[in-house]
């Protein structure tokens with residue numbers, strides 16, 4: 001007589017558990033949902049030409065504006081996007097959004113402003129990249145915006161003849177290539193011999209030590225020397241203090257990016273920042289955080 005009610009209860013519980021399992025999304029499904037819902041948004045961090053005291057361009061740094069968790073930094077979802085194959089659609093969506101929002105505020109950007117995107121290795125093998133870049137640039141008068149692709153030295157992609165050809169095509173379109181996080185990876189100098197880049201972004205870890213210990217200074221000076229011999233632009237990442245700023249400038253590095261000048265921010269905030277010259281922005285941020 002108890003058999004039927006208990007069986008009924010078991011079936012009910014089973015169904016409930018099954019339903020809950022279906023409802024709970026895997027992290028990858030959560031990324032897919034966020035992509036569909038447009039939760040990945042561009043932040044911009046300007047890059048300074050300190051010599052000319054002008055804003056040279058900006059790097060696009062993606063953020064996940066999660067409805068519950070708030071703003072999530074890229075380190076927490078880019079690796080999963082890469083391993084799940086979502087990085088290409090995510091980057092495409094980001095490029096489209098940047099293109100859209102820049103075209104409405106173009107009047108507020110200096111002519112020839114550089115816009116840099118971080119590319120994952122998977123995207124570098126993908127011929128869709130050519131169309132993505134072409135579509136991005138088509139939204140602006142020629143030369144109005146210079147597109148920069150940042151490739152990290154941290155996880156260098158296997159460069160095949162196929163990717164060489166792809167990147168030659170990109171360079172023919174006037175797109176610049178930057179080697180990001182330079183000094184952290186193992187691409188070696190041979191890479192630079194085969195793969196043409198326009199600039200080196202010296203990793204923040206070197207910049208942080210540049211005004212401190214002599215060994216780092218030697219390493220840093222050597223990178224700058226190498227870059228200059230190869231006619232590459234050197235960009236220092238993560239410039240936080242006036243002392244670092246002074247050291248860099250005394251050692252021939254004029255392209256600077258870091259909290260001292262501006263933090264990554266939505267377009268509107270970056271545009272507000274661009275209204276005063278970099279030197280003013282730096283002294284203002286210095287007085288805003290005296291411990292820097």
Ligand code: C2E
Pocket residue numbers: 045060061062073074075078087091094118119120150152180181204237238239240257258259260264
């Ligand atoms: P990255 O390309 O080397 O970007 C520079 C990182 O340094 C950014 O971190 C930036 O916020 C941070 N930074 C800038 N100035 C300073 C400073 O003065 N002090 C300190 N402590 N940090 C500074 P973020 O935005 O968290 O991005 C981390 C990494 O995530 C990026 O490193 C890049 O490798 C990756 N990433 C960001 N956006 C994208 C994207 O759209 N696609 C891909 N594939 N990777 C991305």
Ligand code: MG
Pocket residue numbers: 059118150180
């Ligand atoms: Mg970068």
Ligand code: MG
Pocket residue numbers: 180181201203237
């Ligand atoms: Mg970097």
Ligand code: MG
Pocket residue numbers: 181203204237
């Ligand atoms: Mg870095």
